[in-house]
Structure formats: C-alpha cells, structure tokens
Amino acid sequence: MRRGTIPYLLTALAAALALALVPPPASAATSGRHHGTGRQGWTGTWEAAASATTTQLPGQSVRNVVHTSVGGRAARIRVSNRLGTTPLELGAVTVAVQKADAPKSPAAVAGTVRRVTFGGAASAEVPAGEDAVSDPVPLRVPSDANLLVTLYTPHDSGPATYHRSALQTSFIAPDGDRTADDDGTAYSATTSSWYYLTGVDVLGAPAVGSVVALGDSITDGSGSTASANHRWPDRLAARLRALPPRERLGVLNAGIAGNRVLLDGTGPSALSRLDADVLSRSGVRAVIVMEGINDIKGNPNQTDPAAFAAAYRQIVAHAHARGIRVVGGTITPYGGNGGWTAAREAVRQSVNDLVRHGGIFDAVADFDATVRDPDAPDRILPAYDSGDHLHFDDAGLQAMADGIDLHSLTAERPRPTGGPADAA
Incomplete structure (x- = not known):
C-alpha cells in the first residue's frame, strides 16, 4: 500500500461529508466577481502574481509558505501554468496550517494536512497558458497565519511558472511525493520563490x-x-x-x-x-x-x-x-x-x-x-x-x-x- 493511503482515505471521507455543505467552486473566469463575497462566498486571502518561468522540479515536492490576510472555514487554491509551454502535471497537492511556533519550519500543525483535488481528482494537468482553481478544501483557515501549500510534480513539465521574489523561505523535498508529511523532515532544501501557486481563497471570511x-x-x-x-x-x-x-x-x-x-x-x-x-x-x-x-x-x-x-x-x-x-x-x-x-x-x-x-x-x-x-x-x-x-x-x-x-x-x-x- 502506498505511503499515506490510510490517512488520505480518512481525510477524503471527512472531506466528502464536509463538502456537502460547501458550494462548488466558481471558474477562474468568474470567481473574481464581487457578488456573494465575504461570509456569503469566497474571498481572496493571499496572492502572488506569476512573474516568470524557471527550471521545473521533477520528482520533487515544493512546500510553499504563504501568509493569510483573512481566515475562513474552507480554502481553495489557484495553480498557474500561465507562462509555461507544455502541460503541467500535478501528481499530488496538499494544504495545511504551519506550526505557529515554527514560522521558518516546513512542519504542519498535526491533523491539518488536507489533500487538494481538482474536479474530484487528486492529480491534475494544467494546460500551457492556463490557471486552475481547486475544489473546496474543508479546513479551518486562521487569519494572519502561515499556510503550507505543497505540490508534487512527478515529471518534467517544462518551464515552471513561479513568483521569483517571494521574500519568504519555502521548502523542497527532493525525494518524491512528500505532500502528506506533516513533520517536514523530508524538506531538506529551501527556496526564496513560490512555485506554481498564485492564490488562496477562503470561504465564509468575516x-x-x-x-x-x-x-x-x-x-x-x-x-x-x-x-x-x-x-x-x-x-x-x-x-x-x-x-x-x-x-x-x-x-x-x-x-x-x-x-x-x-x-x-x-x-x-x-x-x-x-x-x-x-x-x-x-x-x-x-x-x-x-x-x-x-x-x-x-x-x-x-x-x-x-x-x-x-x-x-x-x-x-x-x-x-x-x-x-x-x-x-x-x-x-x-x-x-x-x-x-x-x-x-x-x-x-x-x-x-x-x-x-x-x-x-x-x-x-x-x-x-x-x-x-x-x-x-x-x-x-x-x-x-x-x-x-x-x-x-x-x-x-x-x-x-x-x-x-x-x-x-x-x-x-x-x-x-x-x-x-x-x-x-
């Protein structure tokens, strides 16, 4: 059995129950409209604009550290291949809350790691020149806190769309899919850029x-x-x-x-x-x-x-x-x-x-x-x-x-x- 299968099954079951109460995600083309925002809908809590491309990280997991401005009862993420030239293959994606007492650590608060899906699938392919918005993820997102958004790319998908100057230390695990890890020990390298990730929205923000x-x-x-x-x-x-x-x-x-x-x-x-x-x-x-x-x-x-x-x-x-x-x-x-x-x-x-x-x-x-x-x-x-x-x-x-x-x-x-x- 693949590492992490049982925890993921339990997470998936909990997500299925919670998502029954969460409205479906809007498309990337319409989700920015101002109607139904705040406590009635989705609100943007964090963004990084796609600035350029860099060498991809095939076979590695990148754990992006991002800071929320407002919180909510669920999250969704925006992944970009906007500046890429070939389809971006995502093998697995997770989101978690970073430990508050370890702001420069890849460790997550135990029990907060959630698998992110796209159209119900745990893996996704983002066409060149396009963005993708995930399904809702049931997670209590605090305001003024760090999230860990981790993406695993199993193969070389060509130039990686990224935000070069993050002014934030993020982390890389060089040995495969470590998206489900919460202790962070596999993340032995760091980066000062954000890879693929261009946004986080929250549901029901105050x-x-x-x-x-x-x-x-x-x-x-x-x-x-x-x-x-x-x-x-x-x-x-x-x-x-x-x-x-x-x-x-x-x-x-x-x-x-x-x-x-x-x-x-x-x-x-x-x-x-x-x-x-x-x-x-x-x-x-x-x-x-x-x-x-x-x-x-x-x-x-x-x-x-x-x-x-x-x-x-x-x-x-x-x-x-x-x-x-x-x-x-x-x-x-x-x-x-x-x-x-x-x-x-x-x-x-x-x-x-x-x-x-x-x-x-x-x-x-x-x-x-x-x-x-x-x-x-x-x-x-x-x-x-x-x-x-x-x-x-x-x-x-x-x-x-x-x-x-x-x-x-x-x-x-x-x-x-x-x-x-x-x-x-």
Whole structure:
C-alpha cells in the first residue's frame, strides 16, 4: 500500500461529508466577481502574481509558505501554468496550517494536512497558458497565519511558472511525493520563490471582500525583512483586520519586482495582466494601483505623462466594468538612485500630478507625500530608505500602509457597466 493511503482515505471521507455543505467552486473566469463575497462566498486571502518561468522540479515536492490576510472555514487554491509551454502535471497537492511556533519550519500543525483535488481528482494537468482553481478544501483557515501549500510534480513539465521574489523561505523535498508529511523532515532544501501557486481563497471570511495591490518591487516588498510579512500590503492587512467585519477586506499582493505599466519585461505589464491578477480574483472590491517607476527609469524609458494617463484610464475603465473601485498611488521618490535624472524626475512629478488631480481615480493614496524627505523632495526620508534610495525598509513600508485611507477601499463601488469594451 502506498505511503499515506490510510490517512488520505480518512481525510477524503471527512472531506466528502464536509463538502456537502460547501458550494462548488466558481471558474477562474468568474470567481473574481464581487457578488456573494465575504461570509456569503469566497474571498481572496493571499496572492502572488506569476512573474516568470524557471527550471521545473521533477520528482520533487515544493512546500510553499504563504501568509493569510483573512481566515475562513474552507480554502481553495489557484495553480498557474500561465507562462509555461507544455502541460503541467500535478501528481499530488496538499494544504495545511504551519506550526505557529515554527514560522521558518516546513512542519504542519498535526491533523491539518488536507489533500487538494481538482474536479474530484487528486492529480491534475494544467494546460500551457492556463490557471486552475481547486475544489473546496474543508479546513479551518486562521487569519494572519502561515499556510503550507505543497505540490508534487512527478515529471518534467517544462518551464515552471513561479513568483521569483517571494521574500519568504519555502521548502523542497527532493525525494518524491512528500505532500502528506506533516513533520517536514523530508524538506531538506529551501527556496526564496513560490512555485506554481498564485492564490488562496477562503470561504465564509468575516470580511466584505478583498483589495488587490497592483504594483512593482515596492509592492512586492523589496527592502523588507524576509519571512516577516512586512510588505506594505501585509501592513495594510493588519490595519484592516482591526476593523469590524462589515468594513474588513482580505489583501491580495499583485506586485512583481521590475514590473511596468506599459511594457512587458519582468512579468507581463500591468495592463496585460490586469484580468489574471486583479479582475478574476475572488471578492475584489478595490484595487490600489502603484506602478510607473520602472517605466520612467527603465530601458526604454517612458517620457510622456499622457501615456501613463491613458493606461491608468484603461485600468480604471476595466475595473469599473466589474464594479471595482480604483485607488491611484503616487510614484515614490528615488533621488540618489543610479537611475535618477532630472528629466526623469520631471516625468515622475507630472505623472503624480495626474494621479492627484487628473480625476482618473476614485481616490488617491499619496505615497510620495508620505515617504519623501521634506528637505529633499526627490529623495526618500532617510529613516525609510532601505539603502538603495528606491526601496523602503520596514518602517517605510509601514508608513505607506498607514497613509492609505481605509474608507476609500470600502466606499460605494462604481455601478458596473457593460464590460471592458466600454473602455475604448
């Protein structure tokens, strides 16, 4: 008998009984609509945007460590082969709660390991260029806690879709299917990336939906303490958890280090990934757009503020078509960084003026005003500078989260229009 068969049979029996009370999963194409969210449906609790591909891990199990923003009575996961070139074969997938007293360990809380199924099957094949959403998994998911989502890939499925800069230690077991293990001893290697996994949703969250942070490395958390969940979206989640459930939101981090608004490069551009990373997510009520610095200082760099305005308007129109509010984030200073020039600073100031006063967004998060040095407004306040004059330390990221008006995220949403075509 295969290792773990009896525990899996018992788990499957318990799951079958519990799932009788859980509604079927929505498709990836429709699960992001805001109707029936929070305690009445699915809410996004965690996200990582697919940023690139890397070498696959055939015959190994990767245990992704992810941090929840809100909890619920069941979970489902999103697996991506979006950037792959051949079908992704998943031999087994599990989800569990990580031991709270061992935040840098692959060990699970005993009794929480659950097998994840797709269409009732324990194994799955995800076509190239596509995502897959799992069946509901009966598991009491705590808020502000780490989950272990473990995937076993028995064969080489070609380039692996992943999120490169996780700023979180995850684990690899090199000797086959160890997805059911709860003690973690087989996980002898580590990785600082998230493999295949791009989202976790929870059912019945004490919240009214979720907010997506769409951005670049600043949103991705570059400069923050690793494995500490000190990115500004994490700090925003902590603020939201202090609110009553009728005002609370899950937080989804769709930041990609190096990402740009207008051009593909490090990951698809904000425009081209809007549907996959924002609009199709579960229970989205609002999105905070904080992107543009890599367009300004990149190669080729963008010099026309009107191009940013057009892109922002397109993002807003597509979001409004789904009844989603859009908060515009001003671009933060980077004076002293090697990519800074006076001409590029002029573009940044012009784009920020559009964000603040152009009437494009439903609300504004003025990150620039929050973190700039009043004595040198083109630079980050020294107490917030991680050292490269571009990214923020933990204090700076906390300040960014503190500067967001929480009411702007839960105010009445735009009336849905006929669809994204209205953006033309």
